[in-house]
Amino acid sequence: MTFMQNMTNKEIADTFQHLARLMELHGENPFKIRSYINAYNTFRKYPQPVAEMSQEELAAIKGVGKAISQKTRELVETGQLSALEKYLEKTPPGIRQLLKIKGLGPKKIKALWEGPGIETPGELLYACNENRLIELKGFGQKTQEDIRKKLEYFLKSQGKYLFADIEAEAEKVLQYVQQMMPSAKASHAGALRRKCNVVEKIELVVGADNDLQPLFKGRLLNLKKHNAGVWSALTDEGFPVKIYHCLPGQFGSKLFLHTAAPAFLEAFLKKTKNTNFKGLSDERMVFKKAGLPFIEPEMRENNQALQLAAQNALPQLIVPSDVKGVVHAHTTYSDGINTLRQMAEYAKAQGFEYLG
Template sequence: MNNAEIVDLLELTGRLMELHERDAFKTRAFQTAAFNLDKTTAELSQLPVDELVKLPGVGKSVAQKIHEINETGRLADLDALLAETPAGVLDMFRIKGLGVKKVRTLWRELGIDTLAELRTAGEEGRIASIKGFGASTQEKILDALTFLQEQQGKVRMDRADELAQRLREQLVPHFGRVEISGQVRRRVQEVDTVQLLLQTTDPLSAMLTLRGLPNLTINERESSPFVWRGKAEGYDVAIELRLEAPDQLDRQLFIQSAAGAHLKQPGSAGVALLQAAYISNDPSETAIYERAGLPYVVPEMREDDFAFRWSTQHHHTHLVTWEDLRGTLHNHSTWSDGKESVASMAAYTRELGLSYFGIADHSKTASYAHGLSVEQVLAQHKEIDQLNAGFGTDFRIFKGIESDILGDGSLDYDNEILAHFDYVVASVHQTLSMTLEKATTRLLRAIENPYTTILGHPTGRLLLAREGYPIDHRAVIDACAEHGVVIEINASPYRLDIDWRWIDYAMQRGVLLSINPDAHNLAGLLDMHYGVDVARKGGLTAEMTFNALPLDEMATYLQQRRNRISN
């Protein structure tokens, strides 16, 4: 098991111990260990007990439990707790705002042990009558249940990508050609079907092969002689494997990878794109668009007619690519809640071929993430100066901060400290329950702050887990245009925020967008790939991508912005 999986088991054990009101000291031991180990860079699976106890927050008892996990892949204490806990009670932990104490109250006092019963209790007003809940909490629970219901059967882009690649590796030995298609190829941020096309001249034998593969379960009702449908072990998302003849695979790869609204688009040749796909003698994608009399559209943009409207002003070769990126500006280190040092993160950034690394650790209000005090800010800057002294002219670390936007829209350092940074990413992290007016006003004030360089993850959403707070996107983007503030495309597959549908409007208003990984470890830097995917989906050009600026231009931009503030 990797560190994240081990920490998840410890965290769940601590949570369930608290739920069942087990020994408070032992409960805190699990919770403390999980909290501390979430940041460790040590390979937990490789450490013996006598080394584990040297890690922060790990006592001998928990070290033995980690050893048990490493040896067996399980934890007997957790298995026992799970056996006592209805599955529906576990599901309640997914409800925003429901901590252990509230879940225990709902289970013990109202006898609720399924999400369906929770919804019924809310609709009947029984939750509001419980001490410590009230009508507001009841309404939030009902809203959260609706949101979760809408997300059932979906996975984030990264999970869909992972599954598609695993399936492809499993299928390639059995088929002449295997292509990932559908929503995954189109880079949809929330995927409900992972689809692959399999080349075969013998569908009957091919279907028998699919039925014999491990970890795949067919849905007999939904499948047909030419389409296998089912699930993969460990993934709550539909899988569709389509069997295609060799001379039809390219044609179907195009058709299956475009949304219906895109395929309906009529072209100057007098035929819709779907019709052109079937009548074109050349099944290549470029030939299909030519046959319809339409400009070529990259797979990411094949959602509706937006791409064709976009094409009146741009060419698909103008879209940003990974190769266009020159640096990364929203990253965290062990100074706050990251898992690697500034030096390690910068070194890996350099290995990736980028020429600058921006550190933007959490600010002082973010105590939950070990936000930096003023003294720590100054100490970090001294460290960065020392590191920069060791680089040549081809690489630099920029001094940034992710400053919390407080409830009134102000940033959580005074101007004297903000002036020390090369740039400031301003983000909302707390008090997320807001009306559209409140949230928009809060962001507008932060944007008006002359020290705000980048507006971070503008809606605060977590895909499939938490809806973002409502904002007036046009007003926010217009304000960024007025004040010269860059908007972040948070590339973490958990966020992908700002939503791709607002990228084109931002470009129209002359607002630059920065593809930021929000990386907390080395692997997190690679999340910029997902950011590029959704940026291309929204039509972002390299010219309008902030972190596509070369090092010298970025340094000049940031310095000139600071000069304007001081003047």
Template sequence: MARSNDAVAAMLLEFAELLAISGGPPYKVRAYEKAAQAVEGHPAELATLRSAELDEIPNVGSQLARKIREFLDTGSVGELDELRARVPTGLRSLLTIPGLGPRRARQVYEELGITSPDDLLAALHEHRLRELRGWGARSEDNLAAAVREAQSAGERVRLGLALGVAERLLQRLRPLPQVQRVEYAGSLRRMRDSIGDIDILVASDDPEPIMRAVTELPVVERVISHGSTRTSVLTATGLQVDVRVVAPPSWGAALLYFTGSKAHNIQLRELALRAGLKLSEYGLFEVETDRRVAGEREEEVYARLGLPWIEPTLREGAGEVEAALHGTLPEVVTRADLRGDLHTHTDLTDGVAPLRDMVAAAAAAGHEYFAITDHAPLLHMQRMTTEKALAQRRRIRELDREAGPALLHGTELNIQPDGSLDWDTEFLSGFDIVVASVHSHFDQPRDVLTARLLRAIEHPHVNVIGHPTTRIVGGRSAIDVDLDEVFRAAARTGTALEVNSLPERLDLNGELVRRARHFGVRFAVSSDAHSVAQLGNLSFGVATAQRGWATRDDVINTYPLDELRRFLAKHDHAAAVR
């Protein structure tokens, strides 16, 4: 079952969107957004909390706590219903369009009479938006690209949502006495950044009770099909789930078959045929005798084909089979290889947890070191100042003397439209680590955006470029930059590029990680956590790095602390390159 926290967060975000599109004060919109983030990341289930405990959640307060209580008790909020009624239906429909935003949605509604995504597409086709104040040909083209990307994504959902649904299903199925083994497969096991549907595989000699149990799961909205060994259902969140039961001797072959991409599986079947074998979801068989020679474990199927076991994240038919045959497939980085986290936020800016709570969570996660990188002054909504940064540094130094991970005081700078940064070089020299990111002006020309990133990369104190392409999965296209130039500069200057682990970002993505490796780029796999719960997102970043064939040596937060500090010194880059 979904957590009540998620439902409450969605309600608060709807409040924020409707306030923004109806012209509500920005501070109030931001208050709802921060409260949504706080409840989503809160470790306790909101439905179990008393009203006084809701009031104590950071960024909630008594007024929003009352609305949350009303929502938890009745399933609705009267004030939100009134707000919905005041905002025209056509205007609300525009909020679903990625890349538009509340302010511009209201503008195209009022000035062009656009009331639906279809109206917007027609206006884009006729180039009518570029005539509006604040628009131009490039901003119109960027919006059209975002709409096309959303359309191509179809009904796909982000990795984090799909994984949460799958894990809750496994928790329900695993205790059934008939279940011997159960695992999710498909693109979810390959950890793609978006998922079309969920494949779950079960090993059992008695499939009928399992098939029946699947149809009765609380998360199921509708049964699509119900068979003796395969059942398909639709969840309340709109995800299709296909559950298959196989006999235990076929488990490994079936898990391999239903995990790999089409291209990966074709290559394996071709290998099998050349060896006089045939491969299916039931096992690996001799062609002449139909005798099964492997099937119970994935490892034995790969071994019988002359291959090492290949990580699920690599099974895309992108050269991994050839590399495995020639012994050149890299040993990719794992979650256990990470020694720390290099990009996190506290409630000093837009995080929802205080510094001590974030540090305690990092200690509980086993981090050897932990960087706090709150936003800098030029992201004005965060209200950071030099004085606040210095006060935080003193507090971090005090905490660093206590048991726990080594603490690094950092900052996430804003790469301005001209490539300049928030603080001068002298002040930046006092930070242990500096992350620099693009947060605005995504539609600049390619040469301007490229120069903007290069200026930040070449800065003597910038260590990491955060979420380098700025893409939002299913929502915002990557900025248009000359990535080869960016990769060359990053490798030359010893500036790491981030693999941001937030499920909505996963930026750099796997394909770009692999491309950047050829230039000698190093990476920081970081959580960009804004709450304690989000520290766990590192597994998504690791999977993304794996999809780019990144090894432990490619990722700077696998380094011991003294080696990491040498890399962060930047001026002595050669000493940090292995």
């Protein structure tokens, strides 16, 4: 089994949705587009792992069929979809960016592209500020203002990702590193490891005697820069990755260094200024040398955790079993994909005490 077979149902479904949106943008056959949308809706709510199913099993799913099942296996086995790659190649990068903006669908983007020749978010914002969109069919003053607000938010948040949106990709990268370099030590680091709500990149620390060059010979990581043990790359999905390379005997020290938030690290070093933390193979040894209990990555944001650790009063992190119920749920009564009964039965099966 390759690491690609760890693709989630959501990732597979999102790929077909992406393909459908690009095809709609290029005015392709509505029947084919509809079949990919159906695949998206089917896979995102399918109860079994789609990546583990054979082509025959996939084809037997209602609404999937032979063509979709073949494409699904191609995606799982290679990490790519040739049909999607074809449309990506003939779609300008700026247009692909516009497709990422919520509420700005393929039809509107197509009209902007073919009409005034707008191809980037920046050009579209400029057109909004010049009041040019209201001249186009289907675009009024209210629509123009709505697009302008969404564009400003999009441009402001560029290079930032919600943890929930980057987590699966980060896991895929870590599994890839572990597969390509099985004898190396590897872990997530930075804001990602601290599970911050918003992160800017996927960070990892890799402790290995060998060079990291083999990681960039496959399809997943595209090397952009290498300098003084720091490797910067992009995943095949465009997520930025930074890998800090060290020797295995330094792994603990480097993992601690590259996980801590600046405020936490500053306070920690000030508190332990006469202690040498270099050359430690296990991160727990850093805290042991400092005379402190181990502080979980999620708490390494500022001095508060250090104060609690010094008093031996660190709280326990919340774990899934602490969650007793769900207070926000969407069913088929609104925009959900499951009925109220299905939601209630599933919540009960998961051990929850209530569903709100």
